[in-house]
Amino acid sequence: MEILLAIMTGVLYAAGIYMILRRSLVKLIIGIVILGNGVNLLIFLMGGLVKGRPPLISEDEKILEGLYADPVPQALILTAIVISFGLQSFAIVLIKRAYKVLKTDDIDTMNKTDDIT
Amino acid sequence: MSEHLTIYPIIIHLLIAILLLFFWMKPKIQRYISIFGSALGIVIAVLLFQCVWDDGIQSIQLGNWEAPFGISMVADTLAVSLIVLTNIVAFALSIYSTKNMVSSRVKFGYYSIFHFLIMGLSGAFLTGDLFNLYVWFEVIIISSFVLLTIGGRKIQIEGAVKYFTLNMISSIIFLTGIAMVYGVTGSLNMAELSRIIPEIENQGLIQTISLVFFIGFGVKSGVFPLYFWLPASYHTPPTAVSALFAGLLTKVGIYAMLRVFTLIFPLGEVNQIILMVIAGLTMFFGGIGALVQKDILRLFSYLIICHIGFMVGGLSLFTEVAIVGAVMYMFHDIIVKATLFMLGGVMLRIFGSTKMRDMGGLMDNYPKLSVLFAIPLFALVGIPPLSGFWPKISLFSASYSAGEMAMLVMFIFTSLITLIIIAKVWNKTFSEKVDIIERKPDFKYFEDFSWSEKAAYIVPIALLVGVTLYYSFFAEHFQLVAERIGEELMNTEHYYNAVFGIKEVTKL
Numbered sequence: 001m002e003i004l005l006a007i008m009t010g011v012l013y014a015a016g017i018y019m020i021l022r023r024s025l026v027k028l029i030i031g032i033v034i035l036g037n038g039v040n041l042l043i044f045l046m047g048g049l050v051k052g053r054p055p056l057i058s059e060d061e062k063i064l065e066g067l068y069a070d071p072v073p074q075a076l077i078l079t080a081i082v083i084s085f086g087l088q089s090f091a092i093v094l095i096k097r098a099y100k101v102l103k104t105d106d107i108d109t110m111n112k113t114d115d116i117t
Numbered sequence: 118m119s120e121h122l123t124i125y126p127i128i129i130h131l132l133i134a135i136l137l138l139f140f141w142m143k144p145k146i147q148r149y150i151s152i153f154g155s156a157l158g159i160v161i162a163v164l165l166f167q168c169v170w171d172d173g174i175q176s177i178q179l180g181n182w183e184a185p186f187g188i189s190m191v192a193d194t195l196a197v198s199l200i201v202l203t204n205i206v207a208f209a210l211s212i213y214s215t216k217n218m219v220s221s222r223v224k225f226g227y228y229s230i231f232h233f234l235i236m237g238l239s240g241a242f243l244t245g246d247l248f249n250l251y252v253w254f255e256v257i258i259i260s261s262f263v264l265l266t267i268g269g270r271k272i273q274i275e276g277a278v279k280y281f282t283l284n285m286i287s288s289i290i291f292l293t294g295i296a297m298v299y300g301v302t303g304s305l306n307m308a309e310l311s312r313i314i315p316e317i318e319n320q321g322l323i324q325t326i327s328l329v330f331f332i333g334f335g336v337k338s339g340v341f342p343l344y345f346w347l348p349a350s351y352h353t354p355p356t357a358v359s360a361l362f363a364g365l366l367t368k369v370g371i372y373a374m375l376r377v378f379t380l381i382f383p384l385g386e387v388n389q390i391i392l393m394v395i396a397g398l399t400m401f402f403g404g405i406g407a408l409v410q411k412d413i414l415r416l417f418s419y420l421i422i423c424h425i426g427f428m429v430g431g432l433s434l435f436t437e438v439a440i441v442g443a444v445m446y447m448f449h450d451i452i453v454k455a456t457l458f459m460l461g462g463v464m465l466r467i468f469g470s471t472k473m474r475d476m477g478g479l480m481d482n483y484p485k486l487s488v489l490f491a492i493p494l495f496a497l498v499g500i501p502p503l504s505g506f507w508p509k510i511s512l513f514s515a516s517y518s519a520g521e522m523a524m525l526v527m528f529i530f531t532s533l534i535t536l537i538i539i540a541k542v543w544n545k546t547f548s549e550k551v552d553i554i555e556r557k558p559d560f561k562y563f564e565d566f567s568w569s570e571k572a573a574y575i576v577p578i579a580l581l582v583g584v585t586l587y588y589s590f591f592a593e594h595f596q597l598v599a600e601r602i603g604e605e606l607m608n609t610e611h612y613y614n615a616v617f618g619i620k621e622v623t624k625l
Binding site for chain 2: 046079080095112
């Protein structure tokens with residue numbers, strides 16, 4: 001399972017970076033979304049995978065014994081997902097606005113702010 | 118009460134921002150509330166500084182979760198001095214924004230977002246938890262996106278696309294680093310990490326992870342190969358926003374670097390060399406980039422990059438003297454860079470353009486203003502006794518005593534190139550005569566301003582110039598603070614003891 005998730009993370013990173021390098025604004029956003037998901041998966045993977053052991057203390061025990069699933073990475077991912085949701089919705093509004101104002105979807109033509117004259 | 122003082126700088130700006138939301142679409146009241154709130158922010162920041170200065174590092178465990186399990190907020194001398202400076206700049210800018218930001222922009226929540234941004238900065242300075250630092254960074258960037266795009270001019274939107282993409286990617290890289298650290302150590306508390314990291318066998322892996330953090334923070338602070346978003350976006354919004362970004366946003370990246378590379382991953386030899394090379398290249402390309410600019414705001418943007426190199430360079434030398442130099446440079450840079458962009462805003466009002474070919478004769482027409490403007494420009498070059506000169510003593514002597522002659526040469530080169538750039542600015546805008554400028558019909562020039570409008574532009578600049586002058590003539594105060602910061606950063610046990618509530622036998 002770890003191997004599968006590791007490969008998956010790699011694929012998501014690669015796909016995200018590839019999409020960011022494309023010239024279209026929409027693909028840029030898709031790339032950022034994919035990259036964000038890749039990071040979330042990485043956090044999940046780095047916390048270690050434990051199957052079927054929730055971090056709950058059963059009634060007849062005092063402390064948590066043995067291996068248990070680490071709840072921290074899940075809390076982190078939840079936070080990261082919420083944050084990236086907010087940023088992505090901003091990004092989508094931004095590209096819509098950019099398309100309306102600049103009348104282009106091509107990143108290569110967006111070079112007005114780099115003019116040195 | 119005094120225990121909770123640590124998080125007051127965050128809470129005050131949160132409350133002000135929420136209060137401002139109740140006055141949506143009422144720009145006039147918002148302006149007064151913002152100025153009042155920023156003034157209150159300074160008072161609280163100074164109180165916290167006093168508290169930390171007298172009693173050593175303060176910490177608070179949020180939600181009363183004990184240290185490594187919850188989120189710790191830690192106010193050490195570096196954090197509180199930056200918070201004091203942040204609040205001073207914020208106060209100056211909330212006065213400056215009263216006239217610089219037109220009502221239509223204020224109506225869409227400019228002031229509210231402004232205070233959310235200051236809140237984010239205070240949080241980033243205070244937090245003692247790596248993931249929490251990421252969250253504050255996100256608070257900062259989402260506020261800055263809104264500030265950058267508010268008004269929605271064509272050029273702003275285009276700048277925002279570039280700014281957004283690079284900052285988003287840097288956050289993702291930072292988060293990748295956090296995931297790796299958590300995987301290797303199982304902790305995110307900075308103080309605990311400072312104890313776990315040295316005990317890990319595979320130090321090569323640790324140094325590699327630290328470079329992931331360096332890339333993440335490097336994009337934010339604008340070091341050499343990662344700075345291209347900065348000059349592409351910083352000149353696009355109104356100058357009040359640019360000044361805020363220039364003064365504070367890049368410095369928060371440097372702050373994170375200082376924190377992470379002293380507390381969590383003390384710099385190894387290889388990383389030291391990498392940082393040194395990058396610092397040198399940043400100074401070189403920032404300087405060369407600034408030389409060819411014809412737009413004054415873009416020129417200032419490149420100067421930001423150029424001088425980031427001083428701070429990264431100071432960190433890369435990794436001796437106490439060098440850290441003192443870097444921290445002192447950061448104090449100087451926050452004030453001066455914010456002043457520069459505010460000054461750019463006044464020039465835009467005087468000449469009707471930010472292009473240097475449209476400028477000239479400032480000295481003849483506005484002699485008093487010219488004197489005021491000359492101070493930050495000269496301070497930037499580091500003409501003694503102005504503020505840019507003092508940090509360079511520490512930086513130069515640290516690089517000399519570390520035997521890093523290349524670094525020393527780069528520092529001197531950068532000072533020289535800054536001098537050339539400022540001389541060029543001086544020639545073009547202050548002394549050179551131009552023919553009568555064609556007046557744009559629907560543009561409000563500085564000379565048309567009423568008395569109160571002129572005051573709103575000049576008073577905040579005078580305030581920050583006053584801080585610069587204070588720095589210049591009482592540099593020993595800043596030196597004292599910076600020396601204590603250097604001591605605290607290089608001896609991580611102070612930080613550790615403060616977080617875990619261990620009483621120190623000998624006070625600082």
